[in-house]
Amino acid sequence: xxxxxxxxxxxxxxxxxxxxxxxxxxxxxxxxxxxxxxxxxxxxxxxxxxxxxxxxxxxxxxxxxxxxxxxxxxxxxxxxxxxxxxxxxxxxxxxxxxxxxxxxxxxxxxxxxxxxxxxxxxxxxxxxxxxxxxxxxxxxxxxxxxxxxxxxxxxxxxxxxxxxxxxxxxxxxxxxxxxxxxxxxxxxxxxxxxxxxxxxxxxxxxxxxxxxxxxxxxxxxxxxxxxxxxxxxxxxxxxxxxxxxxxxxxxxxxxxxxxxxxxxxxxxxxxxxxxxxxxxxxxxxxxxxxxxxxxxxxxxxxxxxxxxxxxxxxxxxxxxxxxxxxxxxxxxxxxxxxxxxxxxxxxxxxxxxxxxxxxxxxxxxxxxxxxxxxxxxxxxxxxxxxxxxxxxxxxxxxxxxxxxxxxxxxxxxxxxxxxxxxxxxxxxxxxxxxxxxxxxxxxxxxxxxxx
Numbered sequence: 001x002x003x004x005x006x007x008x009x010x011x012x013x014x015x016x017x018x019x020x021x022x023x024x025x026x027x028x029x030x031x032x033x034x035x036x037x038x039x040x041x042x043x044x045x046x047x048x049x050x051x052x053x054x055x056x057x058x059x060x061x062x063x064x065x066x067x068x069x070x071x072x073x074x075x076x077x078x079x080x081x082x083x084x085x086x087x088x089x090x091x092x093x094x095x096x097x098x099x100x101x102x103x104x105x106x107x108x109x110x111x112x113x114x115x116x117x118x119x120x121x122x123x124x125x126x127x128x129x130x131x132x133x134x135x136x137x138x139x140x141x142x143x144x145x146x147x148x149x150x151x152x153x154x155x156x157x158x159x160x161x162x163x164x165x166x167x168x169x170x171x172x173x174x175x176x177x178x179x180x181x182x183x184x185x186x187x188x189x190x191x192x193x194x195x196x197x198x199x200x201x202x203x204x205x206x207x208x209x210x211x212x213x214x215x216x217x218x219x220x221x222x223x224x225x226x227x228x229x230x231x232x233x234x235x236x237x238x239x240x241x242x243x244x245x246x247x248x249x250x251x252x253x254x255x256x257x258x259x260x261x262x263x264x265x266x267x268x269x270x271x272x273x274x275x276x277x278x279x280x281x282x283x284x285x286x287x288x289x290x291x292x293x294x295x296x297x298x299x300x301x302x303x304x305x306x307x308x309x310x311x312x313x314x315x316x317x318x319x320x321x322x323x324x325x326x327x328x329x330x331x332x333x334x335x336x337x338x339x340x341x342x343x344x345x346x347x348x349x350x351x352x353x354x355x356x357x358x359x360x361x362x363x364x365x366x367x368x369x370x371x372x373x374x375x376x377x378x379x380x381x382x383x384x385x386x387x388x389x390x391x392x393x394x395x396x397x398x399x400x401x402x403x404x405x406x407x408x409x410x411x412x413x414x415x416x417x418x419x420x421x422x423x424x425x426x427x428x429x430x431x432x433x434x435x436x437x438x439x440x441x442x443x444x445x446x447x448x449x450x451x
Contacts, residue, residue, distance in 0.1 A: 004032065004067035006437075008429035009050055010234055011074040011223070012039055014259025014296045014328045015387060016049040018057050019429040020065065021444070029440035031424055031447065033060045038328045047222050071432045072227045075104070075234040075260075080210045083109040083128045086165075086191075087135035087144050090280055095190040096134040096164060099199040101287045103206035104233025105130070106261070114144050115151045123152075128159050130209055132202065133173075136166030138192045149173050153180035160209050164190045164202045185209060197281050207236050229435065235263050235287060237431030238385070242267050243285050244434050245445055251378045253413070254427070255347055255399065257386040259296030259328060262346040263289050264354035270375030274411060277358070277371040286374055288354045293346040295339060295388055299326050302342045305349070314341055329387070340398070343388040348402050356411040371411065379413040383449065385422035395421050424448035 005022040016039045020032040035057025040049035058064055082105040086093025089112035097110055108126040111119050123131075131152060135145030145165040152161055153176050160183035163173045170186055177184040188201040211230045224231065232240075235256070242254050246267035254265040267285045269275075292301050300323050303311060311319055317334035330339045356373025382399055389395045396419045403417060426448055434441035 002032075002061060002063050002065045004065050006069045006071060006433065007054075007065075007067040008426075008432050009053070009070060009072040009223070009227075010237075010428050010432075011046055011050065011072065012234060012258065013075050013261075013294075015039055016046070016053045017425065017429070018050070018053045019424075019426045020057060020061075020067070021433065021440070024433075024437045024440040029437070029443050031426065031444055033057055034425065035060060036329070045222070050223065069228045070226050071229055071436075072223060073232040073234040073237040073428055073432050074223075075258075080105045080206075080233040080236075081108055081126070081129045082132060082206070083107065083111075083123060083126065084132040085111045085115060085134065085148055087141060088112055091194075092134040092136065092165065092191045094280065095197050095199060096132050096202070098197065098283050098286065099164065099190050099202035100132055100206060101289060102199060102236070102239055102283065102285060103203040103210070104236025104239070104287075105206065106289060106291060114147050120151060120155060123155060123157065127157070130206060131157070131159050131161045132206070133161055133163050134165045134190050136169065136189075137194060138167040138189050140166055140168075142166045142169035142172075145169055146172055146176070149176045153177065153182060156180065156182070160184060162187060162202065162205055162209065164188065167192070195281050197283050199283050203236070207232055232432055232435075234428050235265075235289065237428045238263065239265050239285055239287050239431070240434055241427045241431030241441070241445065244431070244438060244442060245383075246285075248442055248446070249381055249451065252381040252383060253376060253379045254383045254385060255351065255389065256427075257343050257346050257350075257384075257388045258294055259387070260294035260298065261289050261291050262293040262295075262350040262386075263287060264350050266354065266374060266376060266379065268376065268378055271377045274356075274371045274375040274377060277369060278375070279370055279372055282356075282374055286354075288350070290346070290350045290353060293350055295342040295346055296326065296328055299323055299342055302345050303338075306341060306345050311338075311341055336392070339388055340392055340394065343392060344398055344402070347389075347398065351402060351412070352410060358409040358411065373411070375411045377411055377414045379417065380415065381418050381420060382413070383420045383422060383427070385425065385427045387425070390422055390425040420449040420451065422448050423450065 004020045008019045010017045035053045037052030084096040093112040162185045242265045251268035256263040315338045430441045
């Protein structure tokens with residue numbers, strides 16, 4: 001029986017992965033191996049897939065295992081579903097959006113201004129796990145955020161409400177929530193002053209609240225009993241890994257292609273040149289999620305974005321037939337070729353959506369150049385992770401080709417870029433591990449990336 005020090009379970013929308021680690025407090029931490037199995041939400045119990053992933057790990061290691069500690073992240077059953085509400089879209093609503101996405105959320109509704117009846121109806125239909133309420137700089141406008149607090153109180157939704165708005169209105173918000181007997185949390189303002197973002201306090205509390213309420217997937221209550229410590233949203237774990245890695249190697253970009261979404265994470269302050277042109281501030285660590293670009297759940301949608309004749313010529317088989325029986329883990333040569341084409345399209349589109357743009361504005365003083373969105377020009381490392389990019393033989397070439405054909409005016413890396421692949425497919429697991437073992441997580445990230 002092999003004793004594992006820490007087993008990290010990643011329960012994804014498509015695949016459940018377990019990673020085994022040992023010697024984490026020594027000079028040379030070790031990654032022992034990995035097991036995978038399809039996630040079993042459809043079977044009514046995600047622990048079925050977890051047990052199958054552990055059995056796969058045992059086959060890979062050649063012996064039965066036991067473990068001292070299990071840690072976990074999850075994006076099963078839709079992951080962390082949130083709505084965010086602010087005062088002005090390009091200010092407080094946008095800041096709240098950055099906080100939610102960075103924590104690992106999938107956003108169903110973003111509003112600015114006072115909530116309208118159709119917004120409230122949408123909230124009832126979407127049933128978010130968490131609601132993030134922002135609005136007003138500190139000691140500025142407070143009427144809108146308090147009106148929204150009253151509207152949310154009247155809805156009586158079960159989702160906890162996190163308040164990250166005007167500091168001066170905190171007391172009134174608390175009174176409204178207590179009178180309505182709703183679950184709530186108060187954190188620092190995500191937009192405390194004009195052109196100032198403060199998203200990290202909200203991110204931390206979102207992840208804590210997610211873990212407290214993670215019984216939305218069948219069987220997750222059993223996993224909660226098995227796990228030591230906090231269950232993180234998987235995308236949030238990847239961003240934690242990215243932030244830790246940034247401290248070691250500098251400005252970086254991570255592209256994570258998954259079964260349901262393609263996520264792009266970047267940690268970079270941007271260039272001085274572009275920062276002078278930015279209309280709105282950007283956080284140091286940013287995540288965007290593309291819910292239409294997964295290569296399993298959304299494979300037909302991604303395929304429809306590609307010219308059908310080109311796709312058929314490259315795959316060499318009936319694409320419609322392959323998609324009709326599309327497995328979570330492709331095995332045949334035709335399936336692998338189709339996966340590569342879907343991954344190319346997902347990477348290209350997600351990167352273009354993540355990157356900012358230069359724009360030309362015309363005013364009374366003539367033409368002016370401004371920048372909007374994420375400046376990636378100083379990025380020097382591009383990292384591929386997720387099932388497809390860690391399994392495809394041509395993953396590095398795929399990423400290199402994508403970076404070589406940027407969209408017009410896109411703020412993509414300017415200088416030489418080193419492309420790295422998360423060959424052990426454990427970046428999310430190492431983000432989870434970093435909570436208790438940051439030095440070991442750094443060492444193991446470098447080992448997986450080959451740096």
